[in-house]
Amino acid sequence: MPATAATQRSNRRRRPKKFLYKPKPPPEPHPFLLHLKSLPSPIAAAAALLSAPRHLHDHPFAACVLYRLARARLFPLVLPLLAALRSLRVPLQPTAFAALIDHLGAASRPDAALLVFRAVPAFCSHSNTTFHALLHSLVCNDRVNAARDMLPQAPKLGVRTNAVSYNIILKGVCHRDGFSGARAVLEEMLASGVRPTVVTFNTLVGTACREGELAAAERLVDEMARRGVTPNAVTYALLMQGLCDVGRYDEAKKLMFDMEYRDCQPEAANYGVLMSACALRGDAEGVRRLISDMRKRKLKPDDASYNVLIRCLCDAGRVDEAHRALVEMQLKDSAAPSAATYRVLLDGCCEARDFELGLRVFNAMLASGHCPLARTFRHLVRGLGEDGKGEEACFVLEQMGLRGVRLDAQGWQSIAACVCSSSSSSEMKLIDELVSSA
DSSP: OHHHHHHHHHHHHOOOOOOOOOOOOOOOOOOHHHHHSSSOHHHHHHHHHSSSOOOOHHHHHHHHHHHHHHHTGGGGGGGHHHHHHHHHTTTHHHHHHHHHHHHHTTTOOOOHHHHHHHHHGTTTTOOOHHHHHHHHHHTTTTTTHHHHHHGTGGGGGOOOOOOHHHHHHHHHHHHHHHHHHHHHHHHHHHTTTTOHHHHHHHHHHHHHHHTTTHHHHHHHHHHHHTTTOOHHHHHHHHHHHHHHHHHHHHHHHHHHHGGGGGGOOOOOOHHHHHHHHHHHHHHHHHHHHHHHHHHHTTTTOOOHHHHHHHHHHHHHHHHHEEEHHHHHHHHHTTOOOOOOHHHHHHHHHHHHTTTHHHHHHHHHHHHHHHOOOOOHHHHHHHHHHHOOOHHHHHHHHHHHHHHHHOEEEEHHHHHHHHHTTOOOOOHHHHHHHHHHOO
16 A cells, blocks of 8 residues: 555656646747838838849738838839739739738729739739629729629639628629619529528618518528528617617517527627617617616627717706716726717717816816817817806817817807906916917
C-alpha cells in the first residue's frame, strides 16, 4: 500500500503543467505600407508604388494605393493605374477589385465599375466576391436588367451563382417592380436549382407587407416551412410591421407572443415595431410596458428603444419625464445615449421652451462627445436670450463657434436684447470677443 501511494505521488510529480495559450501579437505592418499610408496625397502614393523596387510590387501595397484613390474619389486615375500595374505584373487579389467596384457603385459610376470588373482576368480569376460586388453596383444604380443579364454569364466567368446572387437581384426588382415582379425572380431562382434562404423570403415578405398584401405575406411564411426554411425574428418583425401599418396592433402584438410557439424567440426588432406603433398613437405608457417586458425576457433595451420613448414623451410636451427616461436608461439598463437620443430630448426641450433643462441636456451631450445640429444650437441660443439668460446663451454661442456653426440674425437680436437689458459687464465683454472672433 505505501508503495502504491509513492507511485501515485511520483506520477503527480511527473504530470506536465497545463499549457497556457498566449495569442501571438499581430505582425508589424511593412515599412513600405506605412510609408504609402503616410504620404499626404494618393497620387504621391501611386507614384511611390510605381517607382518602388520590383520586390515591393505586391498585392498589399497596390491595394493600399487603389483604396486611397477610391476613397479620395480620384476615379479617373484608377483604370490607368491598373494598366500600369498590369504591365509591371503586380499580383492583385479579388478583394481589391470588389472594394473598387463597391466604391464606384456608391459614387453612381456603374459603367466604370463594369470596366474594373472586366480588368480582373488580367490579374486573377473572378470570384463570387467580384461578381456580387458588380451585381450590387448595378442594382444600386437602377441597372437591374443589366445585373439580371449577368447571371447567365456567370459560368463563363468561372463563377457559380448562389442565393446571394439572386438576393441582390431580388432587392432591385422589389424596389422597381414590386411584389409581383419579385415573385418571378423567386421562380427563376428555383428553376435554376438555387435554394432560397431566409433572406430571400424576408425580402419578399417585406415587399408584400409594404404593399398591403398581408395575405400574400402570410402565404410566404407557410411556403418557407414547406421548403425547409425557418422564419426568424426579422420575418415576424416584417409581418408585425405590416399589421401595424393597417391599424391591426393587437394582432401584431399577439403574433409576437405566438413566435415562441413556433420556436422563434422575440428580439429587440420585434419590440421596436410595437414601440413605434405605440408612439404613433401617443401611447407612452404602452412603450414603457414594452420596455419592462423586454427586461423580463432578459432582453436589454438599447438606445433605439429609449429613443422611441423619449420622442413620444417630448411630442406630448412631457420633457421632464423624457429626461428621467434618459437617466433611467443609463442607471437601470446601462445603455449609453447616442447622439440621436440627446438630439431628440434637446429638440423637445426647445419646443417646450424649457431652456433651463435644455441647457443641462446640452452640457451632458457635450460631455458625452456628441454635438447638436445647427438648427438646435440656434434655437437654444435664441431661447436662452429671450429668457434673459445672457451668460448661458453666450456659452452656447461659444460652443457654436468652436464647431464652426454660425448664429442667424434672429439669434443675435435676442442675445443683444438680453445683454442690453443686463448690467453685467462680463456678458458685454464676452459678446465683444465672440463678435470679433466671428
